[in-house]
Amino acid sequence: MQGVRRVLVVDDDDGVRTAVTWAFEADGFEVLAVDNGLSAMETIDGEVLSLVVLDLSLSGLGGLDILRRLRANESRNGQRHLPIIVLSGRDSETDRIIGLDLGADDYLVKPFSPGELAARARSVLRRSAEQAGGASAPFTPVGNGVEVDRTSRSVWVDGRSIELAAKEFDLLAYLVEHPRRACRRSELLAAVWSSDSDWQNESTVTEHVYRLRTKIETDPQNPKWLRTVRAVGYRWEG
Amino acid sequence: MQGVRRVLVVDDDDGVRTAVTWAFEADGFEVLAVDNGLSAMETIDGEVLSLVVLDLSLSGLGGLDILRRLRANESRNGQRHLPIIVLSGRDSETDRIIGLDLGADDYLVKPFSPGELAARARSVLRRSAEQAGGASAPFTPVGNGVEVDRTSRSVWVDGRSIELAAKEFDLLAYLVEHPRRACRRSELLAAVWSSDSDWQNESTVTEHVYRLRTKIETDPQNPKWLRTVRAVGYRWEG
DNA sequence: GTCGATGATCAACGACTTCTCAACATTTCA
């Protein structure tokens, strides 16, 4: 898409900055790294960036503040959406990220593997490019795999069109948009049903997954895409 | 790593303070020395230090208290791990266990030779530098070795994907996040099982370590990553 | 070497999770 892909890494831990920098440079990115929120904001204002990797738990001007300010600025000035991947230190923070829906494009919980970060970065950039690419080219379902188009709300599996009910589609779309993430049922309830797990029964999710599998998996008993993560929930193998 | 290597010596015995100070100054360290726990905490808060040498048997605010507070603060604020070498007057097994459990990086019993202390200091600092240097901490190295990803809850050993049960994964993730630390079984119970050791049997940890080893170690009888620390617990060799 | 303490290994059982299906509730649309 662009000649230079430039990423900003914001983390106050030397080790994380170094490792993330390596991972991105190995992937052909130009990397800027800063260790605090103020420098991060300055860099974002002053530089042309393709992507920001942002630690949530910065001291001082925190990751959440940056995210909030950035998104507020963008919508006020009608600027282009700058893709952001959030890093969070604890698994419990994940729930907050999802709950608050702060506009991160993806998020990773430490510890994470560099390869995983690189994969998510590519995926975020691809989506961002498709979006910027305007009136997305008429969808052509190609070859193998599962293709989901939110605009026409249609789904193809290995090139064949599949009919899904509304909730089934929403669930699948969410999973496909968050590939390789172990999603807990409560997360899916919140995201797809806009509901609290206190309010709604989590077995609703189980049942919809069951129906989805019968429709999209070749061997529903032995699912290839929609995998169970025992004691947690489900994961889409993108 | 740093231009100046600065060490804080905490001991209420004049003779020990003097001897240790000499030993470190001869080794090119800048030395701060205090004779009580309160001053120690103040110095730790106010100064940039490379290492603390801490007498366990201080009167007043004791060595164990300092260790506990310091490590609690670090984990709460996500600060860098400050290396600590503990000095103890007695060779009692109990103190040794408690000292290592609370996150002392090494341990010396009085009387000791200044040369021995200097050697251990160098070793502790080297390990600490390696750790901060990126190849460990929340991040696991690429390629060979064990990679853990909390987001997708998946694990790779030498590039091959490994299936783990829920508790096995949680245990592994905790260990990987605290590399090169002797973790007591009670600590692991508290961290991974959110449980009291009075309530749950510590052999649960032993068993889970056993299962983990059979899944991730090439030679489980002779573990390379998940090592036993006799009379204490287990340690992850990051 | 012997003894005691500690860890490894194994088997067994109970508890928990998910799958599956059926029944009921709700929405949609003719």
Added chain:
DNA sequence: TGAAATGTTGAGAAGTCGTTGATCATCGAC
């Protein structure tokens, strides 16, 4: 309004996982 499609809930079966205690191996002290 009524029928069909869709969504939600609950219950039982099947399977996996977690935990424990027993027994054997190993280590270190004496």
